Amino acid sequence: MRRLVVTAVALVATTTVATAFSPAELANRTVGRRAIEAVIWGVPAVNYDLMLQEMLTKTKGKVNQIVYWSKPLDWHNQTLTPNPDAIYLMAFTDTKDGPVVIEVPPADGGSINGNIVNIWQMALEDAGPSGADQGKGGKYLVLPPNYTSAIPGGYIPLRSDTFGGYALLRSNLASHSDADVAKSVAYAKRLKVYPLSQAANPPETVFTDAEGVVFDSTIKYDASFFKSLDRVVQTEPWLPRDKTMIDQLKSLGIEKGKPFSPTAAMTKQLVAGVKEGHEWLETEYDTGQIPFYENSRWNFAGSPELVKSAQAGYDEPDAYPVDLRGVAYSYAFVGLKRMGTGQFYLISIKDKAGHNFNGGKTYRLTVPANVPVQQYWSLTAYDRETHALIRNMPRASRSSQITDLQKNADGSVDLFLGPKAPNGKEPNWIPTDPKREFEVMFRLYAPTKALFDKSWVLPDIEQIQ
Numbered sequence: 005m006r007r008l009v010v011t012a013v014a015l016v017a018t019t020t021v022a023t024a025f026s027p028a029e030l031a032n033r034t035v036g037r038r039a040i041e042a043v044i045w046g047v048p049a050v051n052y053d054l055m056l057q058e059m060l061t062k063t064k065g066k067v068n069q070i071v072y073w074s075k076p077l078d079w080h081n082q083t084l085t086p087n088p089d090a091i092y093l094m095a096f097t098d099t100k101d102g103p104v105v106i107e108v109p110p111a112d113g114g115s116i117n118g119n120i121v122n123i124w125q126m127a128l129e130d131a132g133p134s135g136a137d138q139g140k141g142g143k144y145l146v147l148p149p150n151y152t153s154a155i156p157g158g159y160i161p162l163r164s165d166t167f168g169g170y171a172l173l174r175s176n177l178a179s180h181s182d183a184d185v186a187k188s189v190a191y192a193k194r195l196k197v198y199p200l201s202q203a204a205n206p207p208e209t210v211f212t213d214a215e216g217v218v219f220d221s222t223i224k225y226d227a228s229f230f231k232s233l234d235r236v237v238q239t240e241p242w243l244p245r246d247k248t249m250i251d252q253l254k255s256l257g258i259e260k261g262k263p264f265s266p267t268a269a270m271t272k273q274l275v276a277g278v279k280e281g282h283e284w285l286e287t288e289y290d291t292g293q294i295p296f297y298e299n300s301r302w303n304f305a306g307s308p309e310l311v312k313s314a315q316a317g318y319d320e321p322d323a324y325p326v327d328l329r330g331v332a333y334s335y336a337f338v339g340l341k342r343m344g345t346g347q348f349y350l351i352s353i354k355d356k357a358g359h360n361f362n363g364g365k366t367y368r369l370t371v372p373a374n375v376p377v378q379q380y381w382s383l384t385a386y387d388r389e390t391h392a393l394i395r396n397m398p399r400a401s402r403s404s405q406i407t408d409l410q411k412n413a414d415g416s417v418d419l420f421l422g423p424k425a426p427n428g429k430e431p432n433w434i435p436t437d438p439k440r441e442f443e444v445m446f447r448l449y450a451p452t453k454a455l456f457d458k459s460w461v462l463p464d465i466e467q468i469q
Contacts, residue, residue, distance in 0.1 A: 080216055127314060289335060370417070
């Protein structure tokens with residue numbers, strides 16, 4: 005008898021919990037929760053899709069060609085935390101019709117820092133002096149998923165698990181002078197992209213200049229996020245590690261082979277989910293920084309745990325850092341195969357006192373002498389909200405390539421950030437918008453040992469006015 009009573013009580017309790025929400029309410033809550041997870045999981049692919057769509061809709065560029073910027077980037081380029089101290093080129097590739105060749109010239113008369121990735125922005129290989137060709141030049145062969153045909157000799161094969169992808173190719177600058185910019189552009193135009201099927205007689209590579217185009221791939225945390233995600237689902241294969249998302253996305257109206265046409269009610273839930281997902285990403289970004297130096301405001305640009313997993317192709321048996329990946333691709337793009345070889349990044353979102361950077365105040369960074377780089381270093385300011393270059397500013401950075409950069413007697417350099425240049429310091433000044441907060445990135449290209457053993461230390465940025 006006692007057992008029957010307990011069972012009955014348990015049944016009543018279970019029934020009560022099950023009816024706490026109506027079926028409609030449960031459906032709405034499910035859409036909201038799954039939308040949040042879809043945002044965190046899908047950020048890298050949406051980030052990629054937004055850049056691709058900007059090229060296709062704002063320029064004459066097409067896939068398997070090259071879109072480039074004929075001058076160092078300014079605010080018109082609204083990608084996430086780009087480098088305004090190099091000539092930028094992007095080759096979006098599509099291997100549905102067969103392998104695609106990305107031919108990088110040898111480092112004579114110029115050099116390339118390149119990164120080739122799939123649509124999830126997982127690194128396939130790096131190119132240039134710090135990449136697989138080691139500056140000798142090379143023919144990188146991007147292969148479609150499950151490619152089984154023989155690979156001809158003389159190529160560097162890159163096995164991709166997606167049809168789409170892109171290469172970010174930076175042509176290095178000796179300085180920002182017109183002559184050096186023209187030289188860097190001319191060298192960059194030695195790059196080639198063509199189908200393997202035409203390798204015997206490659207067609208001329210098409211270059212499209214996006215200089216002056218408002219190329220805005222900042223992530224819009226609204227209903228359009230899911231349109232981008234749907235484009236990826238429709239055009240790319242499911243990866244085995246991501247198949248758990250098939251039903252998750254189906255409940256949001258995203259299903260392979262079917263049109264994405266959410267009702268007004270579902271759109272409302274999607275918008276609520278994407279906004280909460282955005283808040284989660286921003287909170288993790290703000291509170292989850294990992295200091296590079298002890299008790300420092302300079303942080304790793306990407307979590308070491310994420311870098312390790314990405315370099316393993318997200319194929320570790322007990323790790324798949326989706327959360328860390330989502331945060332990283334909410335403020336940056338591209339993946340590096342050899343982080344720390346060709347380039348290394350430090351980011352700071354707070355000043356020495358622990359306060360957010362205010363565009364209406366003035367700050368100073370003293371860069372010590374003997375920066376541990378073989379190429380160059382730079383400091384760039386970005387809009388804190390969008391993670392893109394601050395709009396309508398005359399420039400975004402200062403670097404060791406700037407010929408009139410003022411140096412102190414000991415070889416150090418004082419850089420200033422603020423709405424106005426301090427008297428006599430205009431060459432060392434990075435302008436900020438007094439109405440907006442900002443963040444900064446310090447780049448080191450071809451870094452050397454003193455960075456990693458931390459015998460050279462970059463001090464924190466301090467407010468001076």
